[in-house]
Amino acid sequence: MSVRTGARQADAGTVRPAPGSARRRRVDWSAWRAFALLTAPLLVGLLVFKYVAMGWGLLLSFSDARGTIALGDWAGLANYRTLFGDPRFRESLSMIVVFTLVIVPLTFAIALGLAVLVNRLRRGRALFRTTFFLPAAVSYVVASLIWKMSLFSGVPSSAANSLAALFGQEPTAWIATVDPPLYWVVLVTVRLWLQVGLYMILFLAGMQEIPAELYEAARVDGAAGQWRLFRHITFPLLRNTSVAVTLLLVIAAFQAFDEFYNLLSTGLAGAPGPDGRPPLVYLYDVSLVQQDYGLGSAGAFVVTLLIVLVTLVQGRLVGFGRRDGD
Amino acid sequence: MSDERLPRRRTARSARGTGRARIGSYLAAVVIAVPFLLPFYLLLRNSLMTQAELGALEWRWWPERIDLTGFADAFDNGTAPLGRALLNSALVAVVSAPVSTLFASMAGYAVARIRVAAARPVFLLVVATMMVPGAATFVPTFVVVGSLGGVNTLWGLIVPGLFNALAVLLFRGFYLRFPQEIEDAGRIDGLGHLGVYLRLALPNSAGLLAALGVLSFIEHWNSFLWPLVIGQDPALWTVQVAMSTNLTAQAINLPALFASAVVSVVPLALVFLVAQRWIVRGILATGIKG
Numbered sequence: 001m002s003v004r005t006g007a008r009q010a011d012a013g014t015v016r017p018a019p020g021s022a023r024r025r026r027v028d029w030s031a032w033r034a035f036a037l038l039t040a041p042l043l044v045g046l047l048v049f050k051y052v053a054m055g056w057g058l059l060l061s062f063s064d065a066r067g068t069i070a071l072g073d074w075a076g077l078a079n080y081r082t083l084f085g086d087p088r089f090r091e092s093l094s095m096i097v098v099f100t101l102v103i104v105p106l107t108f109a110i111a112l113g114l115a116v117l118v119n120r121l122r123r124g125r126a127l128f129r130t131t132f133f134l135p136a137a138v139s140y141v142v143a144s145l146i147w148k149m150s151l152f153s154g155v156p157s158s159a160a161n162s163l164a165a166l167f168g169q170e171p172t173a174w175i176a177t178v179d180p181p182l183y184w185v186v187l188v189t190v191r192l193w194l195q196v197g198l199y200m201i202l203f204l205a206g207m208q209e210i211p212a213e214l215y216e217a218a219r220v221d222g223a224a225g226q227w228r229l230f231r232h233i234t235f236p237l238l239r240n241t242s243v244a245v246t247l248l249l250v251i252a253a254f255q256a257f258d259e260f261y262n263l264l265s266t267g268l269a270g271a272p273g274p275d276g277r278p279p280l281v282y283l284y285d286v287s288l289v290q291q292d293y294g295l296g297s298a299g300a301f302v303v304t305l306l307i308v309l310v311t312l313v314q315g316r317l318v319g320f321g322r323r324d325g326d
Numbered sequence: 327m328s329d330e331r332l333p334r335r336r337t338a339r340s341a342r343g344t345g346r347a348r349i350g351s352y353l354a355a356v357v358i359a360v361p362f363l364l365p366f367y368l369l370l371r372n373s374l375m376t377q378a379e380l381g382a383l384e385w386r387w388w389p390e391r392i393d394l395t396g397f398a399d400a401f402d403n404g405t406a407p408l409g410r411a412l413l414n415s416a417l418v419a420v421v422s423a424p425v426s427t428l429f430a431s432m433a434g435y436a437v438a439r440i441r442v443a444a445a446r447p448v449f450l451l452v453v454a455t456m457m458v459p460g461a462a463t464f465v466p467t468f469v470v471v472g473s474l475g476g477v478n479t480l481w482g483l484i485v486p487g488l489f490n491a492l493a494v495l496l497f498r499g500f501y502l503r504f505p506q507e508i509e510d511a512g513r514i515d516g517l518g519h520l521g522v523y524l525r526l527a528l529p530n531s532a533g534l535l536a537a538l539g540v541l542s543f544i545e546h547w548n549s550f551l552w553p554l555v556i557g558q559d560p561a562l563w564t565v566q567v568a569m570s571t572n573l574t575a576q577a578i579n580l581p582a583l584f585a586s587a588v589v590s591v592v593p594l595a596l597v598f599l600v601a602q603r604w605i606v607r608g609i610l611a612t613g614i615k616g
Contacts, residue, residue, distance in 0.1 A: 030518055030519065031440050034440055034518065035442045035444060038435060041488075042430065043451070045489035046491065049486045050489070052470055053466040053467045054466055056466060056469055056473075058466075060466075070473075117351060120348075120351045122348070130599070131362055132359070135362065137591070138548075138591055140548070141566045141569050142369070144570075145569065146587070147365075157383055159364065193362070202609065254459070255460075257461060257550075258551065261574075280461060280462065280551070283465055284551075284554075284555070287465045299465070300465040304462050304463055308458075308459075
């Protein structure tokens with residue numbers, strides 16, 4: 001950035017003016033007009049599609065709104081009672097907690113491992129980074145198609161079954177097998193493939209920030225060995241990145257929908273199906289298939305509240321990554 | 327898992343450059359790359375096979391004879407023609423990416439650089455929406471869009487996705503660092519607030535615009551839940567919804583489905599490879615703040 005001309009201007013450029021200086025000026029109508037013009041599109045959009053939507057949804061969640069989105073019959077807490085009385089909703093909540101506990105550490109570890117590996121390469125670093133990152137360009141629908149119909153399909157010639165055959169295994173119907181829960185292998189690997197590269201990029205960026213002298217100093221002190229360098233320098237200094245990655249992963253996991261909808265079509269439209277039905281699929285079923293918008297809104301608020309709570313607790317636990325230098 | 331195994335293998339040698347250790351790293355990278363590339367290969371192979379070959383008993387590395395009927399069938403599909411779906415997806419992504427990025431840039435500039443009393447409250451109003459997770463609230467959004475008559479319309483598909491609070495936050499941060507001298511110079515030349523934004527600030531933020539724009543393009547092209555919810559009419563299906571409908575149908579024309587997937591992935595993969603630098607910047611900008 002260019003050199004600033006004076007302390008006063010530098011302040012004006014980065015910090016809001018003190019209340020005194022604002023009062024000294026008369027109301028600047030041209031500034032107001034510009035402000036209104038520039039913020040209007042976004043503000044109107046957020047007001048309608050976030051604030052009004054949330055308000056309306058909250059009211060609907062206390063209404064009997066079956067087959068209608070109009071506010072009408074006050075139903076009190078009936079929707080919330082129905083919701084928590086529905087074993088399918090309770091199962092979807094416990095299911096998503098387990099899913100999050102599995103997918104978050106796995107993605108974290110693999111993304112970090114890939115970042116360490118890519119960072120160590122000299123030549124061809126860009127090639128491998130692109131290779132691990134490329135799946136991020138693919139949609140969950142396409143990935144589900146590949147996983148369901150080719151990689152883990154039940155036919156003997158699918159990739160997984162062909163590989164298993166090399167070890168003398170019989171062909172398996174991966175997605176249809178609930179006991180043992182082989183369909184979890186499918187669910188977890190598809191999300192890993194799609195999202196691991198993105199978080200690797202975040203870790204790689206964090207590693208660029210670590211000064212090389214730290215490693216040199218550690219070597220001089222005799223702390224040689226890649227594992228020890230990783231444990232005592234790389235990992236602790238990636239703390240802020242780790243916190244951000246974990247947070248993003250948890251929020252994404254709680255909102256899982258696409259791969260469940262496309263892989264486990266048996267779990268849709270009220271069919272009992274395997275217990276692989278996360279809250280968003282349940283909400284989709286309730287509001288768009290059964291058209292009970294009151295119940296759907298109630299569910300949306302419970303899930304939203306849950307995500308906000310988990311985020312806050314997690315932020316609390318790790319201090320939101322604000323404290324530096326420990 | 328891999329992060330534990332790989333470094334340990336190298337503990338014997340100290341510096342990062344010893345020959346044997348380096349070969350180990352490359353070996354590991356190549357082995358790990360296989361599962362990352364395998365799905366792309368399967369996608370391509372399957373799109374060139376026949377239905378019979380796809381259901382065969384024996385694994386096959388490559389179709390016996392390359393068969394392109396899958397591609398013909400995909401575009402010829404009566405209920406969900408691929409051409410229409412691609413057009414819808416392209417429309418959504420091409421409109422949403424620049425417009426949402428521009429809206430965020432405009433608002434970000436206003437709250438960062440125009441000193442009016444409303445700047446702070448407006449900024450807080452925007453940031454507050456970030457607490458609410460996007461996908462989880464699709465039911466309330468659907469209710470509002472529905473009441474405005476937006477179900478099964480193009481605007482209902484596009485408009486709710488144009489307002490990105492996180493991008494506002496990022497643009498605000500960028501414009502706070504925008505040099506005051508440039509603004510002053512513009513003022514001396516007679517530019518107002520809008521002029522300074524349009525002529526000076528906006529062109530100077532081309533990097534962030536490109537980064538967030540490309541990211542938004544990919545996101546909109548691949549998005550599934552909202553298009554599924556709002557576009558129930560097959561004429562409004564995006565390519566993701568059309569593929570999903572065929573995937574969850576009773577009778578599946580597999581070669582056509584894989585061909586559709588190839589056609590839907592290729593443009594994105596190209597965008598991805600060409601604009602990777604911007605994508606990485608966009609992810610760093612959004613991810614680290616996230």
